[in-house]
Amino acid sequence: MAVSGARPRMTWACDPVWTRGRLVPEQEGTRSAFRRDCDRIIHSTAFRRLKHKTQVFVFHEGDHYRTRLTHTLEVAQIARSIARALGLDEDLAEALALAHDLGHPPFAHAGERALDACMADYGGFDHNAQSLRVVTRLERRYAGFDGLNLTWETLEGIAKHNGPLTDRSGKPLGATGAVLPHAIVAHSAVQDLELWTHAGPEAQVAAISDDIAYDVHDLDDGLRAGLFHLDELEALPLVGAVLAEVRASWPSLETGRVIHEVMRRLITRFVEDVVRETETRARAAKVRSSFDVRMAGAPLVAFSAGMRTAEAAVKGFLFPHMYRHARVNRIMDEAQGVVRDLFALFMARPQEMPADWQLEGAPPDRMARRVADYIAGMTDRYALDQHARFFDTTPELR
Template sequence: MSVGMAAPRAPYACDPDRSRGRLFAEPPSRTRSPFRRDCDRVIHSNAFRRLKHKTQVFVFHEGDHYRTRLTHSLEVAQIARALARQLGLDEDLTEALALAHDLGHPPFGHAGERALDACLKAHGGFDHNAQSLRVVTALEHRYPSFDGLNLTWEMLEGIVKHNGPLTARDGTAIGRYVERGVPVGISDFVQAFDLELSTFASLEAQAAAIADDIAYDAHDIDDGLRAGLFAVDDLKVMPAAERMIAAIDGNYPGLDGDRRGAEFVRELISYLIGAVAAETRRQLSLVRPQSVEEVRNAGQQLMLFPPDVAETEAGIKAFLKAHMYRHERVMSIMKDAEQIIFDLFARYERSPADMPDEWREGTEQTAGAARARRIGNFIAGMTDRFALMEHQRLFDSTPDLR
């Protein structure tokens, strides 16, 4: 098979003709598969459009060339489709899951998520995967017969389980959910539409998840270089990066800094995609799944970095944490961003009348968890820009976030 040519559909891939269907029955499309239809619904959703003004690391007004949640999602989709194409997976489902994976993120990146989690601590906290599920099953209001987007079972499974099972076979929460339990937004929904929380997700979902890691590593290096938080040569503390940079300098002596950084990012993406594809083929050769059900019950993730590359990838994340995420400039802005979320949540909880009509309706008559969750849903859907505007409207002083 030539490079770039799609592999034939593998027996372990999700087959749109065998989808488990939608919560609300709909007639099939005459022109699109169920998974292509899912992807189109995500692209046309309000939540997806709002991602263009949601922070990845840098707040929107810091520069036009930094990633946002929207551009990040597009890059994840490109990487995920590259993996799907090589491994014979359903590309439409893979793309749809990649595009939908961040729909539940609040404004101001991880700072906004931390703040909203603290605000909702007494009511189960905030989980962006649960919020993504809530967006596509309840909060989007675009169809006459149902709330949400009425996505296929395979899409919803992938949104919830792309990082692995949430429970053991007996229903006990595992992994990151041991302490708090399965988030309410997920545990409630699966009573109506069982997403089988104790099994692994499809390889399409696993592709979207690992593509998220690859995209983060690559574009955060790109953005960090652009912002001047570190230089290309600073990356040489990582052996794999040092080898790549040496090869670039050998092939392109005297290359200017911008092109040198861009070439490194390009080489890194290719290196990580190739490593994942090779390791996944190795895992598949050991497990030999003959259906997507065998993938779900394999007892492990099958799409992985090989051990040496996993070590390299962990080193990249550690480098970025030290030189970017914990950089004094970034930390200062994110601290102010967290305070904006705290202020807005407290204000709406105290005075629901300050929210727009469609969100205020019913909130004034509720209290406790119901009110807090509704306020959390409202804030989670905000863009950075709207959150700043709301804060300016309701408070005498608003941080500049610069």
Template sequence: MNVFDKAIFRRPLHGERWRAPWSSDPAATRGRLFPEESSPTRSEFQRDRDRIIHSTAFRRLKHKTQVFVYHEGDHYRTRLTHTIEVSQIARALARALGLDEDLAEALALSHDLGHTPFGHTGEEALDACMKGFGGFDHNAQALRIVTRLERRYAGFDGLNLTWETLEGLVKHNGPLCDAEGRPFGRYRATGVPGAILEYDAVHALELSTFASAEAQAAALADDIAYDAADIDDGLRAGLFTLADLRAIPFVAGLLDEIAARYPGLESVRTVHELGRRIITRFVEDVIRESEARIAALSPADASAVRHARAPVVAFSPAIIAADRDIKAFLFSYMYRHPRVVHVREGADRVVRDLFERLLAEPRLMPLEWQEGLESADEARLRRRVADYLAGMTDSYALDAHRRLFDDTPELR
């Protein structure tokens, strides 16, 4: 019998929450690095979510680039608005699959905390600046932020999040290494970032297994939000047209549906209808595919999800193909558009200039960032500068460049 057909797994009516055996149970969390008393009013995962929302790093997402620099228009996505959209989709997936919505939301809200100013351009620039000294990786930086760099609490550095949230933050895209510790996937060539290995040594995150189903849901929510939002932003910016989008078979089919149901609909409403349909089709596909995978695996608990041979929350092959086609289109029409490339080149220069100047003159950083650098070796100094730069917003980085240099690129 399909596990979703069993009475114990029936979804309650009227929107009440249903939690499946394979979900992460906040009452059975593996705990925090620094033990704390439980809250009488919130679950452990609710507390994690709230700590993330109240963190300094979360507030800075408001002025960090998604694709377009903050001053290019009020309606383009920033890291913050993207994060909110990911959170909404992650909660929808979690509720449909009987997962812990608070953990899924916490992971969605924290997944971009480690991003630099100017989006992936800033990350690539910092990675180049840190070559030979551990590189720079935004997932590893997010872990550094929530375990070390946030300084809010009297008893510890970081946010002291639960094991499940930290695990999902690090492994939401899958295992980082095999059982023998050999890196694979995106870390095959460079190795698992040192910040992750350093934390894993004191609070093991089981880097060779999958993360929870909640983390898997948050990862797919990120993909869904990216695809829909970047199409919307690209159209708004005039980088491509609705006619251009017909090169993507999946999108062409949706546009045909809209035209058939709403003949003569003006373009602005067509764009919004398209975005709604992309998100809806992707979300519904994830639910169907994940229900089938869970039924086949019949996991007894969250541990069984972690030790499965493949993710249990996933796209179907058809939507994997649609996602691939959308990303290929956006790469050509948006991310490599001359306007965007021009801004990326200027942003790259800003980050590299600031890094080299601060490396040569660390006294230019605020006093709290200079602490303990008197006898620091080059590796430690470079990491401190990278931490400081990564925390900057777009506007702060540009202002800092104007203070230190006579010629600051105009990112327009």
């Protein structure tokens, strides 16, 4: 099934002409509202910092592993492909893909776990919510507002691309626990993102594109790093079948090319399945607008049942073989120590932060959030440099 050609805009796509607008009204000019969102994200400081933030391997382990930036660009490419095949708004899908990891602290999920533990008494830390905080408050570049003043649709997608955060009455759901993340609560006080509904279709596309990108590319990086071998993938549904196809077609192909051919075919299979399943669900639900998508009660953009099983198997393989590999664990344990040390230091001596980050006389909860914002914005390299500045022993993370 070919998905490369553009299709007429679906009636259930988000339309920039009918955007719910920006918190601070602006004239849109020649670019669409969603294209402007995309461009603002690309030009943000937080986006540039992704270049030196860990995906799985810290920056100095090798030049060819994914960083948080290259992962983000790959998610954006997949999101545009799916959006194009479905007749959705490609610019909005891209904007959401580009923004989805802006709130990640240094050292990937290890850094997030450490920062969340440090913030346990102050509302916790969540990288998805931090992405919203970055684009609504922490980016300070424009004369007329803090943040990037993105459209309602982009902010909605950042906040709830993984699904509703509350029930209709406002009670938090699922993984959000007893309370909503701090950044979500703070922004909800000034703008209603309708946290009880599903996100629009382009946000759902960005979310599933993230899954596709890190599943396939973490397999690629894990193979490159020698954490596991190609033959170990033979037992995985879908992956094993694709590997057999490639080997049957090119029995003497060098291993590096085999890996690339398998990975590109996996992305194609995932994308084609999402397009087919989404079109099936859209017809069954008789959706006619993005409002219908939000009110559908279940995600519209999804894998088929068979592909969900295959995708879960990939995640199930990567967890012990990569994310919990002894080498990765050792490095990430050391990285968590760096984050904990920095948090304790800046809480005790906030004057050590740059002048524009200091809050003289602030109460502990506000100071803790300030320190978390500062650390979350650090690149891996800057965090290590700051640690070496204040502590006698800084891990090399190798």
